[in-house]
């Protein structure tokens with residue numbers, strides 16, 4: 001990606017964490033400030049309710065700075081565990097705790113803004129979102145229902161799918177590779193590709209890069225999360241890449257979604 005790697009701009013690509021606000025759904029900068037902050041290594045995280053079986057992981061923590069508190073007047077601990085499975089699976093667990101001492105709850109929206117690399121966006125299908133309701137970001141977030149078959153791409157897409165299943169698959173026909181997204185605590189899924197015009201308008205995005213990327217973002221947007229002091233929220237994302245032997249017309253979507 002033709003990203004800008006100099007702070008305070010967010011890096012385009014990878015998995016930016018949108019917190020405490022998704023997109024412009026509130027008064028903060030787009031996608032909140034968490035993606036623009038430096039995190040610290042969390043040397044002594046509280047135990048996980050579900051243990052991480054992988055031994056390859058790092059625990060990170062983000063707490064608000066004095067400047068952050070001026071723009072979002074809340075105290076929190078955002079703990080992130082990044083774990084790698086033996087087969088290369090990536091597991092991200094976010095735990096966000098309200099540590100306000102003034103007794104006040106806070107409310108946030110959240111997304112793992114995952115960028116996937118694909119061979120050719122015109123050949124890609126997303127399975128698991130068909131027939132669901134979505135809010136169309138390109139039409140003032142009006143609500144529509146997805147029709148028919150798996151989702152394919154031939155123009156700009158920016159949709160928030162609602163009440164999505166815990167498993168979504170991105171089938172890359174040309175690479176014969178399927179990305180499987182598993183998620184927990186994250187009911188929504190944003191699907192974004194800026195296509196040609198918007199790609200050209202973005203300074204940190206190459207004119208043709210839209211052809212080789214797709215964002216499918218596990219998120220909690222429609223129903224914002226509210227935490228009282230002492231309460232904690234957890235959102236988990238698991239990504240794996242599996243070989244797929246997709247040949248036009250031979251794919252049984254149920255098999256892809258149920259396998260592995």
Ligand SMILES: O=P(O)(O)OC[C@H]1O[C@H](O)[C@H](O)[C@@H](O)[C@@H]1O
Nearest residue numbers: 023030031137158190191192215
């Ligand atoms: O350019 P950014 O602030 O990183 O946002 C990139 C994109 O993120 C999400 O996918 C939103 O739904 C899009 O509306 C937005 O354009």
